Amino acid sequence: AQKITQTQPGMFVQEKEAVTLDCTYDTSDQSYGLFWYKQPSSGEMIFLIYQGSYDEQNATEGRYSLNFQKARKSANLVISASQLGDSAMYFCAMRDYGQNFVFGPGTRLSVLP
Amino acid sequence: DAGVTQSPTHLIKTRGQQVTLRCSPKSGHDTVSWYQQALGQGPQFIFQYYEEEERQRGNFPDRFSGHQFPNYSSELNVNALLLGDSALYLCASSLVPGTNYGYTFGSGTRLTVV
Numbered sequence: 284a285q286k287i288t289q290t291q292p293g294m295f296v297q298e299k300e301a302v303t304l305d306c307t308y309d310t311s312d313q314s315y316g317l318f319w320y321k322q323p324s325s326g327e328m329i330f331l332i333y334q335g336s337y338d339e340q341n342a343t344e345g346r347y348s349l350n351f352q353k354a355r356k357s358a359n360l361v362i363s364a365s366q367l368g369d370s371a372m373y374f375c376a377m378r379d380y381g382q383n384f385v386f387g388p389g390t391r392l393s394v395l396p
Numbered sequence: 397d398a399g400v401t402q403s404p405t406h407l408i409k410t411r412g413q414q415v416t417l418r419c420s421p422k423s424g425h426d427t428v429s430w431y432q433q434a435l436g437q438g439p440q441f442i443f444q445y446y447e448e449e450e451r452q453r454g455n456f457p458d459r460f461s462g463h464q465f466p467n468y469s470s471e472l473n474v475n476a477l478l479l480g481d482s483a484l485y486l487c488a489s490s491l492v493p494g495t496n497y498g499y500t501f502g503s504g505t506r507l508t509v510v
Contacts, residue, residue, distance in 0.1 A: 287438070320501075326484055328439070328501035374438050383429055383452060384499075386438030 285310045287375050287387035295393050296365045304360040304390050306375030315379050317358040322372040370394045400489050400502035408508045409477050417472040417505045421489030428470040433484040445470050482509045
């Protein structure tokens, strides 16, 4: 069975600084996808970034990058130049092709002015 | 282009009652998945509908049932509500099952059981 672990219940970061949110995963499958979603207080899950298990380069999407270390089964999210609007819950998730998401428990990020 | 829309946004039900939640997928999407997100936790997969049939199901009791209509919209029904059913219910749509792209979530329905 797939499992996602996020060991940081809450994180604080100063505005304009970078922050890393940790994610480790467990799966016996060779082909899978790793995702990060942002959930503001409105409830909507907002897609941030995707990394395929066979992708050799780390994914980047604007200020978001995914530090993928396959041997360690980690997929940490790095947010550069934090903004006040980045304050939200962040969920790491994985998904096999054809399957649905398994989410971690989330990390609450608070950006301080 | 409207995204995934869910209704109602909030509702309060009494233990033992039944509830129906509704979801309209994003335009062009034909697959709908439902998730339950308890307070302080990540979403958990309930089931997925494609071509008006339940294709996959998570670890949820039969009290949770669903339906998909010819226009791809979907309903989630929960019978004999328990206090533990209080949660945010998220609907997600995608184009055919299995794709890793274009998977879009709605803002959810927050259900409170008292």
